[in-house]
Amino acid sequence: MSCIQNIDIKDFCSINAAQLQNVDFFSNPVLELVDAINKANLDSSTTIFFTIFEQGQIAGQAIVTLPHRPIVISDLSYESIEILCNKLKEQAICISGVKGPKDACLYFAKLWWGSYSIELHQGIYEVTNVKMPPLNGGRLITATRQHQDIVNSFLARFLKCHARAIDLSSRMIEQQQIFLWVNASGEIVSMGAKMAATISYIYTPKQHRRAGYASRLVACLASKLLNDGKTRCRLYSDFSNPTTNSIYKKIGNKLKGEALYVVFKQNLT
Numbered sequence: 001m002s003c004i005q006n007i008d009i010k011d012f013c014s015i016n017a018a019q020l021q022n023v024d025f026f027s028n029p030v031l032e033l034v035d036a037i038n039k040a041n042l043d044s045s046t047t048i049f050f051t052i053f054e055q056g057q058i059a060g061q062a063i064v065t066l067p068h069r070p071i072v073i074s075d076l077s078y079e080s081i082e083i084l085c086n087k088l089k090e091q092a093i094c095i096s097g098v099k100g101p102k103d104a105c106l107y108f109a110k111l112w113w114g115s116y117s118i119e120l121h122q123g124i125y126e127v128t129n130v131k132m133p134p135l136n137g138g139r140l141i142t143a144t145r146q147h148q149d150i151v152n153s154f155l156a157r158f159l160k161c162h163a164r165a166i167d168l169s170s171r172m173i174e175q176q177q178i179f180l181w182v183n184a185s186g187e188i189v190s191m192g193a194k195m196a197a198t199i200s201y202i203y204t205p206k207q208h209r210r211a212g213y214a215s216r217l218v219a220c221l222a223s224k225l226l227n228d229g230k231t232r233c234r235l236y237s238d239f240s241n242p243t244t245n246s247i248y249k250k251i252g253n254k255l256k257g258e259a260l261y262v263v264f265k266q267n268l269t
Contacts, residue, residue, distance in 0.1 A: 012049035070097035120261035125253035137184030
């Protein structure tokens, strides 16, 4: 078994070319992220890429952007996680947490630091056929610069971090990744985002909840992605919210797995 640190994203993509061509992105968050970086031509100069091998075959991948960002891992075996942790410690790489499939994240967190908290527990849903709810006069729109303030507000409340929301909203609006739901009265009442075939950042202000706005937004956005040529879409949900998860199932989403975002109590250098 071995873990190599790729020279850069081109080296990573060359080594993982077959996986990137044939991968089921729904089960590999690292390759999905790399694919999104490539398609959006994003700067990866501060990003470190890793490829893990077992018996001469690629067993998984990991990616971390410095400084002090969480590492994203694929669904690695326990042995591969141990090899990856040893490589990170050899390189004295500091990470703030870990993101990825539930079991892999928990084992990584226990092995890496031991003292951690689960920041986010998500259900991973897949939809191939949308069951469209009544739209009640509402409509889906793509966020533009004129929506910057409301997107900042929604993202800040979703992320619980105003500074990060401003940076993220500007970039995602520019890349036409943010979508809004406008109700029959013309109010913007819900938000969602898409990256490749993934739908995320679903947020509805408290005063507009329990009115079906998020369901309509997700259904219309999934339908848009499928009509644009995607064979299926993925949706991340807050797994601790039974109401939301029930709604997503009703509009055609099937639970495919669980993912975690684990934060370490202290950074390790």
